[in-house]
Amino acid sequence: MQKKYEEVVAWIKGEMHAGRLKQGDKLPSESVLQKQFSVSRQTVRRALAVLEEEKITRSIRGSGTYIEIRRKQKQETMRIAVMCTYLDIYIFPLIVKEMEKVISDAGYTLQIAATNNAIEKERMILKSFIKDKSIDGLIAETTKSGIPNPNLALYQELEQMGIPVIFINSFYKELRIPHVSLNDKMAGKMVTQHLLDCGHMKIAGIFKADDGQGHARYAGYVEALMEADIKVKGKQIIWIDSDELEGMREDCGRILRRIRNCTACVCYNDEVANKLVGICMEQGIRIPEDLSIAGIDNSDLARFCEIPFTSAENPIRELGKVAGEKILERIRGNEGVESVELKPKLIMRNSVKVITNI
Missing domain, CATH: 1.10.10.10 (Winged helix-like DNA-binding domain superfamily/Winged helix DNA-binding domain)
Incomplete structure (x- = not known):
């Protein structure tokens, strides 16, 4: 019975x-x-x-x-793939460098691919990994994680084949795959709070619409304003996508109209902040006298900009190291690997004006 x-x-x-x-x-x-x-x-x-x-x-x-996702046994290739959006610009080279240290110390070689932040390229690369069965694990930077992605089933197929995945910088909410990233909401809130502490009440924001990091950083911006009992005004927020980021200067008219009458602006990252500094200088807008600017990542762009600006530090070396360690844990069969979100740290420079008479 x-x-x-x-x-x-x-x-x-x-x-x-x-x-x-x-x-x-x-x-x-x-x-x-x-x-x-x-x-x-x-x-x-x-x-x-x-x-x-x-x-x-x-x-x-x-x-x-x-x-549970049940993985099939497969023969090890001693190769781990890293798939980033871009490889040779911004913060990515340092992230990959730290991953490589951890992975090579464990006896694995690194295979690098770039999607150029295009869903079609991401799909092509994932399909090649599935077809060739040439890697033991994949560290993947998500492609446009803020919008629906048709490639999610390919990540699941890799997992079912016994090829574990770790996401970096962002993640796909629909998949139960661990990620290693900055705590983006905390970073957005941190820079916004700093501007509030410096006396700013009219704070604009520029955020990326097509990735999860942009949404999370916007959520931190909104939370800081609401806790200060300041109304969140949609007309002071500029949403851009990956392609529009490249053409920010050509779109300066729309951007300047949106931030008009604001004393400060929170930028999605240092790349956006650097471009905004350039727009302001071309238009005769003084920083920080007329407009205070804060970015996120504390990259070389923040440090060596013509007007160095305040930024929330993204601990990218630690991010790369932890991601390398996590993928090795998953390859070795540890099914309890959890996501890690690293804390930012505010790095202050001379791009923020302290307002004493409000």
Whole structure:
């Protein structure tokens, strides 16, 4: 005669076989399963323990129990791929350099690819990894993570093949894959709070619309303003996408109209801040006398800009090191690898005016 807990186990396996429960899906709660099968909580927990022992499910404290992605065994190639949006500009070279140290010390070689932040290129690269089966793991910087992405199933396919993935800088919310990034909301809030502390109340913002980092940094900006009881005004916010970032100077008319009457501006990152500094200088807008500017990342652009500007530091060396360590953990079979979000630190320069008479 089938035991009660075995009925629960059999039902869950049957739902998976029928396709009603898929990899990554969350199981009904313990209380729901209790009522459904008219059994005790202890019986449900025993059933869940059996499923976890068989590596069919995985429980996450405070979240629930999920159908596990079951990886096939594969022969190691001793190669790890790093797929970034861009490789030779901005903060990416230092991130990759730190990854390479960790990965090469473990005996792996690094294979580097760039998507140029294009979904089509990301798809092509992922398909080549799947076809060639030539890597043991993938560290991937997400491509336009703020908008729907048709390539998510390819990441899942890699995981099912036994090729684990770690995301860096941002992540796809639809996938239960660990990521290593800056705490972007905290960074957005930090620079906004600094401007508030310096007496600014009319603070504009420029954020990227097509990646998750832009959304998170905007959320921090909004939170700081709301906590200061300052109304968030849509007309003072400029949303740009990756392509528009390159043409910011050509779009200076729209940008200047939006930030008119503001005394300060929070910029999505140092690249945006650097371009805004250039626009202001061309238009005779003094920094910080007429407009205070703050960026995020504390890159060379912030330090060596014609007017060096305040920025929230992104600990990119640590980010690269941690990402390298995390992918090695996953390759070695550690299924408990958690996401890491690193804390920013404010680096102050002379781009922010202190307003004494408000």
